[in-house]
Amino acid sequence: MSALLTLDNVWLEYGDKIVLERVDLDIAEGSFISIIGPSGAGKSSFLRLVLGQEAPSRGRILLDDRPLVAECGPDRGVVFQRYSVFPHLTALRNVMFARECAGARFTARLFGRARRAAEEEAAAMLAEVGLGDALHVYPAQLSGGMQQRLAIAQALIARPRVLLLDEPFGALDPGIRQDMHRLILRLWREHGLTVLMVTHDIGEAFKLGTRLLTFDKRRIDPHAPHRFGATAIYDLALKPHVLPADTAAGAEPDADVITIDIIGNNREK
Numbered sequence: 001m002s003a004l005l006t007l008d009n010v011w012l013e014y015g016d017k018i019v020l021e022r023v024d025l026d027i028a029e030g031s032f033i034s035i036i037g038p039s040g041a042g043k044s045s046f047l048r049l050v051l052g053q054e055a056p057s058r059g060r061i062l063l064d065d066r067p068l069v070a071e072c073g074p075d076r077g078v079v080f081q082r083y084s085v086f087p088h089l090t091a092l093r094n095v096m097f098a099r100e101c102a103g104a105r106f107t108a109r110l111f112g113r114a115r116r117a118a119e120e121e122a123a124a125m126l127a128e129v130g131l132g133d134a135l136h137v138y139p140a141q142l143s144g145g146m147q148q149r150l151a152i153a154q155a156l157i158a159r160p161r162v163l164l165l166d167e168p169f170g171a172l173d174p175g176i177r178q179d180m181h182r183l184i185l186r187l188w189r190e191h192g193l194t195v196l197m198v199t200h201d202i203g204e205a206f207k208l209g210t211r212l213l214t215f216d217k218r219r220i221d222p223h224a225p226h227r228f229g230a231t232a233i234y235d236l237a238l239k240p241h242v243l244p245a246d247t248a249a250g251a252e253p254d255a256d257v258i259t260i261d262i263i264g265n266n267r268e269k
């Protein structure tokens with residue numbers, strides 16, 4: 001099976017500072033990739049490359065065997081840790097705006113029947129993330145968890161194939177995080193998404209991921225730390241104890257009972 005996303009010898013450099021080097025990855029459609037690594041290892045930079053917000057300074061990124069277009073297309077959605085919704089728009093208008101951007105890319109405005117259809121779609125998407133009763137509420141009136149639900153609805157309304165999550169649950173209380181884990185596993189499965197999630201929570205990475213990437217530097221020059229970039233030094237296939245079908249029914253994968261296959265260990269190269 002060919003990969004949905006391929007990174008072929010990808011480097012990201014700013015001047016003489018190397019952030020990422022020699023990133024070689026094939027990511028299969030439908031996988032849930034957890035990404036961990038120390039602060040500054042380039043995890044968010046990696047997501048920005050896949051989003052198309054930045055171009056690699058060397059190497060290439062392919063989506064469906066075709067070079068990734070430089071701008072973020074509707075095939076990729078993103079949710080950040082801090083609520084990325086518009087404060088002056090209601091929940092419904094926030095999701096509609098994202099739908100309008102996807103449906104009318106140059107004017108970001110739909111009219112008549114198309115607009116009514118977008119409104120219905122946005123309301124259905126909000127119901128799907130558990131915000132069906134909060135259509136006309138402004139973000140400031142929503143809790144942190146509800147704002148992240150809104151951000152997820154906003155990302156999913158364009159029907160992306162790849163969902164990028166940058167520490168999406170990092171600011172939430174543990175109880176709310178559990179709810180969000182259930183939600184994201186359900187959406188991942190029901191929408192057939194390929195998810196790339198950066199997290200600092202190792203338990204969360206093991207619990208949600210089907211594959212775990214660890215970004216770090218292979219080599220360090222103490223006198224010139226910028227000379228070497230990070231790469232995916234560990235690449236582990238995770239097999240959660242509970243199958244995705246079970247998670248959709250409400251059960252959660254058990255992070256304590258996981259088997260691991262090592263796909264790649266680039267530490268020594």
Ligand SMILES: Nc1ncnc2c1ncn2[C@@H]1O[C@H](COP(=O)(O)OP(=O)(O)OP(=O)(O)O)[C@@H](O)[C@H]1O
Pocket residue numbers: 014017019037038039040041042043044045046
């Ligand atoms: N535009 C830029 N110009 C120069 N350096 C940059 C730029 N953007 C990011 N960097 C550097 O790239 C490195 C990686 O940053 P990045 O935010 O991707 O790391 P991270 O692993 O996501 O960190 P954290 O876990 O703290 O969020 C950092 O040293 C950062 O300073």
